Amino acid sequence: MSQEVLDLIVKKVDGFLGEEVVGKKPEPPPEPEPEEEPKAEEAEADDPKAKARAARAKKAAAAKKAEEPKPPARLNFGKPLIELPSEKWSVELAELLRDDPELQFDFLSCITGVDYEEHMEVVYNFYSTVKKHYLYLKVITPREKPSVVSVDSVWKAADYMEREIYDLLGVDFPGHWNLKRILLDDGWEGHPLRKDYITDKKALGLD
Amino acid sequence: MSIKTETMTLNMGPQHPSTHGVFRLLVEVDGETITKAEPIMGYLHRGSEKLAENFIYTQFIPYTDRLDYMNAMTNNYVYCAAVEKLLDWEIPERAEYLRVITMELNRIASHLVWWGTYLLDIGALSPFLYAFRDRDHILDLLNEISGARMTFNYHRIGGVKWDAPEGWVDKVKEKVKVLRENINEYDTLVTGNEIFQARTIGVGKLTKEQILNWGISGPLARASGLKIDIRKEEPYSIYDRFDFDIPTQEEGDVYARYKVRIAEMYESLKIIEQACEQIPEGDIIHKKGARIMMIKPPAGEAYTRAEASKGEIGVYAISNGKNKPYRVKLRRPSFVNVAILQDILIGQSIQDLVAIFGSLDIVLGEVDA
Amino acid sequence: MDLLYMTIYSVIILKLMLAGVTFSILFERKVIGYMQMRPGPNRHGPWGILQTVADVMKLLMKEDVIPRQADRAIFVLAPVIAFAPAFTVYAVISWSDTIYAADLNIGVLYFLGVSSMTMLGVLMGGWSSNNKYSLLGAIRGVAQMISYELPLVLSILGIVILVGSLNLRDIVYFQQDIGMWFIIPQFLAFVIYMISAIAELNRSPFDLPEAESELVSGYHTEYSGFRYAFFMLAEYTYAIAIAAFATTLFLGGWLGPAFLPGVVWFLLKMCIFMFIWFWLRATLPRARVSHLMQFSWKVLIPLALLNIVVTAIIKVWMGW
Numbered sequence: 084m085s086q087e088v089l090d091l092i093v094k095k096v097d098g099f100l101g102e103e104v105v106g107k108k109p110e111p112p113p114e115p116e117p118e119e120e121p122k123a124e125e126a127e128a129d130d131p132k133a134k135a136r137a138a139r140a141k142k143a144a145a146a147k148k149a150e151e152p153k154p155p156a157r158l159n160f161g162k163p164l165i166e167l168p169s170e171k172w173s174v175e176l177a178e179l180l181r182d183d184p185e186l187q188f189d190f191l192s193c194i195t196g197v198d199y200e201e202h203m204e205v206v207y208n209f210y211s212t213v214k215k216h217y218l219y220l221k222v223i224t225p226r227e228k229p230s231v232v233s234v235d236s237v238w239k240a241a242d243y244m245e246r247e248i249y250d251l252l253g254v255d256f257p258g259h260w261n262l263k264r265i266l267l268d269d270g271w272e273g274h275p276l277r278k279d280y281i282t283d284k285k286a287l288g289l290d
Numbered sequence: 291m292s293i294k295t296e297t298m299t300l301n302m303g304p305q306h307p308s309t310h311g312v313f314r315l316l317v318e319v320d321g322e323t324i325t326k327a328e329p330i331m332g333y334l335h336r337g338s339e340k341l342a343e344n345f346i347y348t349q350f351i352p353y354t355d356r357l358d359y360m361n362a363m364t365n366n367y368v369y370c371a372a373v374e375k376l377l378d379w380e381i382p383e384r385a386e387y388l389r390v391i392t393m394e395l396n397r398i399a400s401h402l403v404w405w406g407t408y409l410l411d412i413g414a415l416s417p418f419l420y421a422f423r424d425r426d427h428i429l430d431l432l433n434e435i436s437g438a439r440m441t442f443n444y445h446r447i448g449g450v451k452w453d454a455p456e457g458w459v460d461k462v463k464e465k466v467k468v469l470r471e472n473i474n475e476y477d478t479l480v481t482g483n484e485i486f487q488a489r490t491i492g493v494g495k496l497t498k499e500q501i502l503n504w505g506i507s508g509p510l511a512r513a514s515g516l517k518i519d520i521r522k523e524e525p526y527s528i529y530d531r532f533d534f535d536i537p538t539q540e541e542g543d544v545y546a547r548y549k550v551r552i553a554e555m556y557e558s559l560k561i562i563e564q565a566c567e568q569i570p571e572g573d574i575i576h577k578k579g580a581r582i583m584m585i586k587p588p589a590g591e592a593y594t595r596a597e598a599s600k601g602e603i604g605v606y607a608i609s610n611g612k613n614k615p616y617r618v619k620l621r622r623p624s625f626v627n628v629a630i631l632q633d634i635l636i637g638q639s640i641q642d643l644v645a646i647f648g649s650l651d652i653v654l655g656e657v658d659a
Numbered sequence: 660m661d662l663l664y665m666t667i668y669s670v671i672i673l674k675l676m677l678a679g680v681t682f683s684i685l686f687e688r689k690v691i692g693y694m695q696m697r698p699g700p701n702r703h704g705p706w707g708i709l710q711t712v713a714d715v716m717k718l719l720m721k722e723d724v725i726p727r728q729a730d731r732a733i734f735v736l737a738p739v740i741a742f743a744p745a746f747t748v749y750a751v752i753s754w755s756d757t758i759y760a761a762d763l764n765i766g767v768l769y770f771l772g773v774s775s776m777t778m779l780g781v782l783m784g785g786w787s788s789n790n791k792y793s794l795l796g797a798i799r800g801v802a803q804m805i806s807y808e809l810p811l812v813l814s815i816l817g818i819v820i821l822v823g824s825l826n827l828r829d830i831v832y833f834q835q836d837i838g839m840w841f842i843i844p845q846f847l848a849f850v851i852y853m854i855s856a857i858a859e860l861n862r863s864p865f866d867l868p869e870a871e872s873e874l875v876s877g878y879h880t881e882y883s884g885f886r887y888a889f890f891m892l893a894e895y896t897y898a899i900a901i902a903a904f905a906t907t908l909f910l911g912g913w914l915g916p917a918f919l920p921g922v923v924w925f926l927l928k929m930c931i932f933m934f935i936w937f938w939l940r941a942t943l944p945r946a947r948v949s950h951l952m953q954f955s956w957k958v959l960i961p962l963a964l965l966n967i968v969v970t971a972i973i974k975v976w977m978g979w
Binding site: 162192215247268 | 331332335337339340343375502503504505506516518523590591592593595602604606608616617619621625626628629632633658659
C-alpha cells in the first residue's frame with residue numbers, strides 16, 4: 084500500500100513541478116556483489132565465530148548500501164519519503180499536498196531540521212487523518228545560506244516548529260509571519276544544533 | 291461621538307499561580323476582550339536535543355523523563371521505540387505488556403493531575419487533593435517497579451529495565467478497581483456542578499479545522515470531534531491486542547475536553563485490566579539490549595510517534611552508524627499545542643483566560659525542552 | 660460613667676474578637692482539611708491550636724514592604740479603613756439578653772450602613788498598590804460588593820416589615836413572641852441573605868476579588884507582613900459580624916432551650932454559619948464575574964422584591 088502511495092505522491096509532485104525531480108532514478112550503483120548475501124545466511128547456522136563473521140559481512144554490506152546514492156523517492160521503514168531541493172519547494176506545492184483529494188495531508192505532525200555538514204535538511208512529517216497515510220518530505224538546502232519557504236500559511240502548526248528550527252539551526256523561513264527566536268534568549272549568538280557550534284561552558288557559567 | 295479607549299497590556303507570568311511553570315503570556319486587552327495574546331517561553335530550555343547528540347543512546351533516556359514529567363513513561367517509550375526501529379529489534383512480549391501497563395497507569399496519573407489542577411485554576415480546592423491521593427497510589431505502584439516516582443527511566447532500548455516485583459500485577463489489578471470507583475466519584479462530584487458547567491460550556495471553542503491547521507493532537511483534538519488516537523491509528527507496542535474505545539466529543543469547548551479526559555481514564559483502566567490478565571512470563575529485554583550499552587544502530591532515520599496524555603509525542607532519530615545519535619528531534623505535544631493560544635484567546639473575555647489556558651493541559655518542561 | 664463602660668466593653672470585645680478570628684481561621688483550616696482528607700494544621704500545640712498564633716507572629720516579624728510606586732499614604736491607610744467598619748458594627752450586636760453594647764433603635768440600618776464602608780478599604784488598597792492585578796481585584800471587589808449589597812438589604816426588609824422595628828433586640832424579642840425563628844416564615848429571604856452575604860464577604864464561590872489563579876491574590880497582592888494580616892483580620896472580623904447579624908435576624912439570636920445560657924446559643928448558631936461558608940469553600944469552584952453580576956441583578960433582586968411583596972401582603976392579611 085505504501086508503495087502505491089509513494090508512486091501517487093511522486094506522480095502528483097512531479098506533475099506539479101513539470102519535470103522529473105522526485106521520480107528521477109539515481110545513477111545505477113557500480114557493481115552489486117550478489118554472492119555475499121546468501122553466504123551470510125548460510126553461516127548463521129552454528130558456531131558463534133561464523134555468526135560474528137556473518138554480522139561483519141552484513142555490516143559491510145550495509146555500509147556499502149549507505150554509500151550508494153539513494154533515490155529521492157523511496158520507502159523509509161515502510162513509509163513514503165521524498166526529497167526535494169529547496170528551490171522546488173513552495174507554498175503552492177504545500178497546498179497541493181494538503182488540498183489534493185487523493186493526498187489530503189491535512190496534519191503536519193513534525194518538522195525537523197538537520198545539519199549534515201555538507202548541506203542542511205528540513206524534514207516534514209505529514210499525516211492524513213482522512214486517508215491515513217504518511218509522508219516524509221525532505222527539503223534540502225545549502226548550508227551557507229539555508230532557506231526554506233515557510234508553510235506557516237498552509238499549516239499553522241508550522242508556526243512554532245519553524246521558529247524553533249530557525250532558533251536552533253539558523254534556517255531561514257521566508258514567508259513566516261513572525262520569525263524570531265523562541266526558546267533561546269533574543270540576544271543569543273549562534274545556533275546550538277549546528278554541528279560546528281562550540282559550547283562555551285565558561286561563557287555559560289558552567290565551568 | 292465615540293469614546294477613545296486604550297488597550298492595556300497584561301503580563302501573565304513568568305511567575306503566576308496558574309501558568310503551571312515558568313511561562314509568560316502577554317495579553318493585550320481592550321476592556322474585557324482579549325485582542326492579542328503572545329506566549330513567551332524558553333525559561334526552562336535545557337537544550338535536550340543538543341544534549342542527545344553528546345550522549346550514547348542509552349544515556350539519553352533519563353532526559354526524556356524531564357520533558358513531560360507528568361507522563362514520563364510514554365516519553366521513555368517513544369524514544370526507545372525510535373531507536374528500536376532503527377535497530378530492527380524484536381521486543382519480548384512481557385516487556386511490551388509491562389510497557390503498556392506502566393504507560394497507561396502514567397496516563398491516568400497525568401490526567402488526574404490535570405483534573406485536580408484545572409479545578410484549582412477555576413477555584414475549587416478539594417478536587418486537587420483528591421486527585422493527588424489517587425495519583426500517589428499510582429506513583430507508588432510505578433515506584434515499586436521502576437524505583438522512581440516521577441522520572442522513571444524505566445524503559446530501555448529493547449525492553450524494560452526491571453521485571454515486575456512479585457505480586458505487583460495483582461496489586462495493579464486491585465488498584466484498578468479502586469481507581470474506577472474513585473474516578474466515578476470525582477465525576478459525580480464535579481461534572482454536574484452548575485458553576486463548573488457555567489464556566490466551561492461554550493468557552494474556548496476549537497473547530498475541527500482549527501485543530502488540523504494548528505496540528506493539535508490528543509484530548510484537545512478528540513474533544514473537537516476528531517477521532518485521532520495513535521494507539522488506534524497506528525497501533526504501536528501491542529495496543530492492537532486490547533479492546534478499548536476512543537472517547538470523542540463534538541463541541542470542542544472546555545467542557546468537552548474535560549469529559550474526554552475523564553472518559554479516557556476509564557479506557558486506560560480497561561487496557562490495564564486486559565493487560566494484567568494477558569501478561570505472559572518471559573524475558574523483559576532484548577538479549578542484546580540487556581548486554582550492551584554501546585548500541586550502534588545502522589545508519590538511517592525514523593520518525594516514531596506515540597499517544598501521550600497531552601497529545602502526539604514523536605521522536606525523529608537519525609543515526610549515522612556511530613554510538614551517539616546524529617540528531618534527535620523531539621516533537622513535544624505541549625509545544626505544538628501551546629501555539630493555539632495565539633488564536634483561541636482572541637475575542638475571549640479576560641475572565642475566561644485561565645479557564646481556557648488550563649484546559650490545554652500544558653507542561654512547561656515539555657514546551658521548553 | 661457610660662463612656663467608661665462603653666470603652667471597657669469595646670476593648671473586651673476587641674480581645675475576644677481577635678481570639679475568635681484566630682480560632683475561626685484554625686476552624687476553617689481544620690474543617691477544610693478534613694473535607695480534603697488531610698489532617699490540617701497539627702504542629703503547633705495540641706490539635707494545631709496555636710497555628711494561627713504562629714502565623715500571626717510570622718507576619719508581625721516580616722519586613723514591612725511598601726512598593727516604591729505605590730501611593731504611600733493611601734496604601735498605609737487602606738487596611739485600617741477596611742478593618743475599622745468591620746469592627747464598629749459589633750456595637751449593635753446583642754450577644755444575649757443582657758450582653759450588648761448599644762440598644763440602637765436603627766440597629767439594622769447602622770449595621771448595613773457602616774459595614775458597606777469596608778469596600779472603601781478594598782478599593783484604596785487595590786488602587787494605591789499600583790499593580791494591575793490589585794486594581795482588577797479591587798474593581799471586581801467593589802462591583803461585586805455594591806451589586807450584592809442590594810439583595811442583602813432587600814432580603815432583610817421582609818423581617819423589618821414583620822417586626823415593624825429596626826432594633827436588633829426587638830427583632831429577637833419578636834421571634835420569641837411568635838415562638839418561631841424567622842428562618843421559617845422568611846426562608847426565601849434567608850437563602851437570598853446567605854448567598855449575598857457570601858458575595859459580600861468575598862468568600863468562595865464568589866471570591867473573585869482574590870481569585871488566586873487569575874489575579875494572583877487580588878487587591879492585597881502587594882501587601883505583606885502586618886498590613887496583610889490586617890486585611891485578613893478585617894475579612895474574618897466582617898465574616899463573624901455577618902454571622903452574628905444573620906443569627907440575630909434568622910435564627911432567633913440568643914434564644915434556645917434554657918440548659919445553656921443565651922450567649923452560648925448565640926455563638927453556636929454563629930458557628931453553623933461559619934461552617935456553611937467553610938463547607939462551600941471546600942466544595943464549589945469559583946463563579947465567573949459576569950455570571951455573578953447577572954445572578955445578583957436578574958435573580959436575587961427580583962426574588963427579594965417578591966419576598967417583600969409577599970411579606971407585606973401576609974402582614975396586612977394576617978395582621979401580625
